[in-house]
Amino acid sequence: MTGPAQHHVAVIGSGPSGFYTAEALLRSGAPLTVDMFERLPVPYGLVRFGVAPDHPKLKQVATAFDRIAAMPGFRFIGGVTVGDDLTVDELRNAYDAVVLATGAELSRPLGIPGEALPGSHTAGDFVAWYNGHPAFADLRFDLDHEAAIVIGHGNVALDVARILAKTADELRQTDIARHALEILAESRIRRIYVVGRGGPAQAKFTAKELRDFLELGEADTSVDGRDVTPDDFEPQRPDDPELVEKLSLLRAFSQPATTKPRRCVFRFGLSPVAIKGRGRVETISFRHRSETAEDIACGLVFSSVGRKTAPVAGVPYDAHRGVHANVDGRVAIGRTVIDGLYVCGWSKRGPNGTIGTNRGCGIATAEAVLADLADRRPRPDTPDALLARLAGRVTRIVSYPDWTAIDAAEKRRGALLGKPREKFVTIPDMLAAMDA
Amino acid sequence: MTYVVTDNCRGCRYTECVTVCPVECFHVDDTMTYIDPENCIDCGGCAPACPVGAIEPDYRLAADKKFWIDVNRKRATETPVISARLPPLPGADERKVALGR
Ligand SMILES: Cc1cc2nc3c(=O)[nH]c(=O)nc-3n(C[C@H](O)[C@H](O)[C@H](O)COP(=O)(O)OP(=O)(O)OC[C@H]3O[C@@H](n4cnc5c(N)ncnc54)[C@H](O)[C@@H]3O)c2cc1C
Ligand SMILES: NC(=O)c1ccc[n+]([C@@H]2O[C@H](COP(=O)([O-])OP(=O)(O)OC[C@H]3O[C@@H](n4cnc5c(N)ncnc54)[C@H](OP(=O)(O)O)[C@@H]3O)[C@@H](O)[C@H]2O)c1
Ligand code: SF4
Ligand code: SF4
Numbered sequence: 001m002t003g004p005a006q007h008h009v010a011v012i013g014s015g016p017s018g019f020y021t022a023e024a025l026l027r028s029g030a031p032l033t034v035d036m037f038e039r040l041p042v043p044y045g046l047v048r049f050g051v052a053p054d055h056p057k058l059k060q061v062a063t064a065f066d067r068i069a070a071m072p073g074f075r076f077i078g079g080v081t082v083g084d085d086l087t088v089d090e091l092r093n094a095y096d097a098v099v100l101a102t103g104a105e106l107s108r109p110l111g112i113p114g115e116a117l118p119g120s121h122t123a124g125d126f127v128a129w130y131n132g133h134p135a136f137a138d139l140r141f142d143l144d145h146e147a148a149i150v151i152g153h154g155n156v157a158l159d160v161a162r163i164l165a166k167t168a169d170e171l172r173q174t175d176i177a178r179h180a181l182e183i184l185a186e187s188r189i190r191r192i193y194v195v196g197r198g199g200p201a202q203a204k205f206t207a208k209e210l211r212d213f214l215e216l217g218e219a220d221t222s223v224d225g226r227d228v229t230p231d232d233f234e235p236q237r238p239d240d241p242e243l244v245e246k247l248s249l250l251r252a253f254s255q256p257a258t259t260k261p262r263r264c265v266f267r268f269g270l271s272p273v274a275i276k277g278r279g280r281v282e283t284i285s286f287r288h289r290s291e292t293a294e295d296i297a298c299g300l301v302f303s304s305v306g307r308k309t310a311p312v313a314g315v316p317y318d319a320h321r322g323v324h325a326n327v328d329g330r331v332a333i334g335r336t337v338i339d340g341l342y343v344c345g346w347s348k349r350g351p352n353g354t355i356g357t358n359r360g361c362g363i364a365t366a367e368a369v370l371a372d373l374a375d376r377r378p379r380p381d382t383p384d385a386l387l388a389r390l391a392g393r394v395t396r397i398v399s400y401p402d403w404t405a406i407d408a409a410e411k412r413r414g415a416l417l418g419k420p421r422e423k424f425v426t427i428p429d430m431l432a433a434m435d436a
Numbered sequence: 437m438t439y440v441v442t443d444n445c446r447g448c449r450y451t452e453c454v455t456v457c458p459v460e461c462f463h464v465d466d467t468m469t470y471i472d473p474e475n476c477i478d479c480g481g482c483a484p485a486c487p488v489g490a491i492e493p494d495y496r497l498a499a500d501k502k503f504w505i506d507v508n509r510k511r512a513t514e515t516p517v518i519s520a521r522l523p524p525l526p527g528a529d530e531r532k533v534a535l536g537r
Contacts, residue, residue, distance in 0.1 A: 057477050057478055058478070058479060060459070061458045061477055061479070064458060064459050064460070208480050208493065239489075241489075241492060242483070242484070245496060353481070354458075354480060355479055355481065356456040356457050356458035356479055356481035356482070357481060358458075359455055360456050363455060363520075
């Protein structure tokens, strides 16, 4: 090859931010290759394991990822956990740049007494379970209770409440994991409280997600009138169509019709103080905005109050923000940048925005990588030598064609059940499918 | 359902919307951008990213703006996709101020 020497970039994580960073690098025209490392044999991160099964249109974003994976110079290296199967320093020795795109895998705790009681769960665990994440498929959820409480007013809280409010028939034709559908089909939950500490205008969820509650087949949605005054539904910014729509939906829910067997009740202005019960969750104590106290009885609680990035050995961590420590995408200790180490997506900015936010974010990180590449000194090791050593350490390195075989097998299994796919939920099953 | 670009975009063309679209739905001509409804996956990311409030979901359009649904559909077939940000058109900042943004 003539022209400038080819550079090699490693991207760690195959969620949206990893793919969009790879795309921006490969489209730049600079002579470089991108190796994308992923812990699991399957790509897409939270698009596969976060996005709700009843939002299939959004999952079509995966076709954009497949197009990126087909770009010349791209390689998928699945089934490899960075920090475990190989170190960040090994990667930095072999690649001119290493970009962490590891997401935000840890659920933030509420930090109140009783959180460890049986029946108390995080939304993160529940979502990963119903979406068939191999590390969560064995979790047990006992839905043999009348009432469940979801704590938090973000879009993830709405996902959890909606999945609990839907009947098995409403979920049967989605890509929900079979083990979850079986448990949800037996659910006795009839009341779901969605509890936030702010008022209607402060809720973080979006109007489009709230509209889904108009369509529930077997559940009525309401707002508890004790928590609100008519003023709470008057938008402070009448020229903000999103806020106007959200408040008008909530206003409509405050005049509820109760005709269906299940109920979803939005509660406002309640901060959780303690989870209580003898041997398992029985009530949650809240403090109201007005300083009064209220206990709500429930057998189950799902806290949905955000996430943080899991630290990776060899990468400085910003405990305050819950991300890999960085200055605008360059990993740094304080203001001192570490050469050749970058970050993008949720592990750079924290868990916010839509899937596409990670595109702008990935483009910005790619620009930082490209700006620095010219000054990188040659690396002592090479990607191919590193991969050869790695092959002896992991069960199997999974390529993109291998994933395509898993994907096809999942779709075939799904077709028999009228589902878009039936996911494999263990790693051995995924690996077996690629050889079938 | 789809998202739709409306008249506020005219003469502005701040292409903030383009970088946040996960599936490259945006098309462009000399005056403004259009969303291809066949590609849009309703992620909703572009609407809050537009600095002049030009983008709305179709169901939320006022009656006198509904015609933009057809305009977007038609123009998306006639104009090229843009996948990266463009420089704003001359006068964009003045127009943003005029729109009170
Ligand atoms: C429950 C839920 C529902 C959501 N629904 C929507 C929605 O409907 N619409 C929307 O626009 N957005 C939604 N989002 C947000 C969206 O999923 C995120 O913005 C996006 O996935 C973040 O991308 P990311 O690449 O930063 O991280 P992730 O998608 O989390 O990807 C991180 C990847 O890194 C891998 N990884 C982590 N550590 C390592 C390691 N050490 N070695 C190798 N690989 C590693 C992980 O396995 C994973 O594949 C949702 C989020 C959640 C939590
Ligand atoms: N369909 C979709 O588009 C979709 C679906 C899922 C997720 N997402 C996106 O993914 C991101 C993450 O979503 P998310 O719901 O996890 O986060 P989020 O939007 O930040 O919501 C977190 C919620 O937790 C509350 N909270 C935080 N700490 C608390 C505490 N100690 N006690 C009580 N409540 C507390 C917050 O309340 P305060 O406001 O009072 O702090 C807020 O209501 C968001 O950007 C979201 O839009 C999008
Ligand atoms: S950001 Fe808004 S004004 Fe700019 S091009 Fe996009 S739609 Fe038009
Ligand atoms: S809603 Fe999402 S997919 Fe549709 S045009 Fe906007 S950013 Fe693109």
